[in-house]
Amino acid sequence: MKVLSMLFAGFVVGYAISDIGPFDSLLSRTAQFGSSATIVNGLTVLALTAALASVVLARSSARGVLVVAIGAVLVVVFRAVGMVTGMLGDWSGAVSAGVVLGASAVLAGRDRGAQASLAVAAIGAGLLGNALDALLQADDGPVFVWDVVGAEDAVAPERAIVMVIAASGAALALFLAFRDKEVQRCETRRTLLVGLPLTFLAGVLSWIAGGHDARSVEWLCALAGMTAIALLASFVLPGRDGLVLLVLFASSVIGSVGFGAEDSLQLAVSVVSLIAGAAIGYRWPQMYVGLGGLLVLAGAALIEGYVALPTVSQFVLPFVVSYALVSVLSTAPGSLAIALPALFTMTLPVTMYAASSQIASTYDRAVGTRTTEPDHLMLSVAGLVVVSVVTVACAMLKRRPTVVNGNS
Template identity: 70%
Template sequence: MKVLSMLLAGFVVGYAISDIGPFDSLLSSTAELRSFWAIVNGLTVVAISACVASVALARASARASIVVAIASVLVVVFQTVGMVTGLLGQWAGALATGALLAAAAVLAGRHRGAQAALAVAVLGAGLLGGALDALLEANDGPVFVWDVVGAEDDVSPQRAIVMVIVASGTAVALFLAHRHEELQPYETRRILLVGIPLPVAAGVLSWIAASHNAGSEVWLGSLAGVTAIALLASFLIPGRDGRVLLVLVALSASALGSFGLAAEDSAQLALSVGLLIVGAGIGFRWPQLYIGLGGLLLIAVAAVVEGYFEVPTGTEFILPFVAAFVVVSALTTSPGSLALSLPALFTMTLPVTVYSASFQTASAYDRAVFTTTTEPDHLVLSVAGLVVVAVMTGACALLMRRPAVVSGTS
């Protein structure tokens, strides 16, 4: 039941993330892609909310975490069905999504199975949520009362139905699994010093890359900056817990030059989900961090080959398996570091200049239309991704030489 509750909570978080526009400002509804105000977007708020709430809830009781988790689920659902609209609804949805992620991470504790279920569900739903929406919308049958719920432009009836069903199960599972649980000692405040500036710095670098027309040099410089702050953050996180952040940044970089996850139709969507599950299962039973990172390196190399010779390599079919395997292999970690690391996949990939601003995606994995402003061509992008993966792999090797934090002292 504990693992099931984390799986459902992670799905709600990931599915909500897949619906949050990475370019939509929460300060100004008229802010454009290259506006400074676009730095404060839904994904940034999710990341900061998750970090702050994880530290606060780790110092509270399990009952408080359950209450926050269930309340956050309800807020996300209300925003999804259009009962809270406009900037208020966007702020509410982003804050609640972050709070739900934090509460789930705290309730998962250091239980490796629960952490794996939460992480894979967040990543899977976050990356494939758009494809699931497209699949659901292919059904032209009746949607009953959902046609008239909320503002017409703010409601996807199919998404609303899915979210209500999953949220109901989540609330029940969270209560049943954790009502008698006692939490471990609180998180260190260092998590706040890392998790709050991390998404903000990434947002600033994305804005810089989007605000100039100086060619690929500006974009590559911004990518180098994102890599540097990820490295710094991972070593500031206590013990070896920063390895999850390094793995997620490497994961995003390995896909920079690829064509993303295969999820264009129901068969490919099912294949991607299946590979995620299989990869997570193998990673749970046989955790091999360096083999997983080696897989990411191979995917990055394949992207370079694809860009140089212009031949498809099929990495989109391998990526979900390797992604789940390497992330689960990097667990366990402290709840606070898990809560601040998971949003990094969606906030630290410079999606602003890689993909079209009109394409509402939460990650750099989904297939989209390339813009022609400042991003490098496909080959340069692939080489840059390969370099970042190599750097993150080396950083993981250094980080793993540190003594592990004793459970209950982080």
């Protein structure tokens, strides 16, 4: 029941993330500019809230954490069905999803099965949620809708139905699993010391890299800065807890938001690959095998622009990412709450060319505007270098003793 509750809770968080809209991968050849006009976007709010919630709830009773988690799940549902709209709805959706993530991480403790279930569900739903929406919308028959008033109250019926079902399952499973459990004590101060600055700086760097007038040097400096803060944060976290953050950062660099799912078959294959990788990583955890897989994927991205790779290669990505992630669990609840949003908040947006319409004196013309200067080769080389650096850092962290219970 604990594992089932984490699956439902992670799905709620991930599906909310997919609604906010994660950035495109830096190595995806079809990537499009998708960052917000402001640094404080929904993903940033969610990540900050998750870190704060994990700290605030770390010393609460299990029943208290459970009440907060279920209440946050209900808020996510209210927003999904259009009961909380406009800017208030956007903020409530991001904040409540962050609270669900932080509370779930605290309830999961250091249990590898619970942590793996939460992580895989959140990542899978976050990356494949929009594909699931598209699949549900493919039905040309009648669909269930709400009566709405005004454009701001428009509701996506497919997402609302899925969210109601998932949230109901999460609330029931969380109650049954943790009504008589005790919360494991975990670190608090370092969670805040790492989680808050990390999320804010990542947002700033993404904003700089995604600017329409960004030059190549600015974008590459943003990538170097993102790598530096990821490394620093991972070593500030106690023991080996920083491994999860580094693995997810490396995954975001090599293209983890590029999971292929254009139809029901591809969606199913992506989900099966994700689950299979997690299951094998749980049963036979080998950190260096997972990191080696990430390096191979980074190398494959390097030659992708020159050699036609088999279509099946895109489905290797979710398998390797989930295997590498689960192999480095368990970690402290606060560290898990910080690391999971990193897959989305620490991804730099990329657009090679953007077509814009410009009115001339006597005619309209389409003008190609270069918004991110590095070409595919430079991006791929940069990605391979970053993953290599992260691999070395993981090897160094692996030598540190594991911190089971800490108050730092």
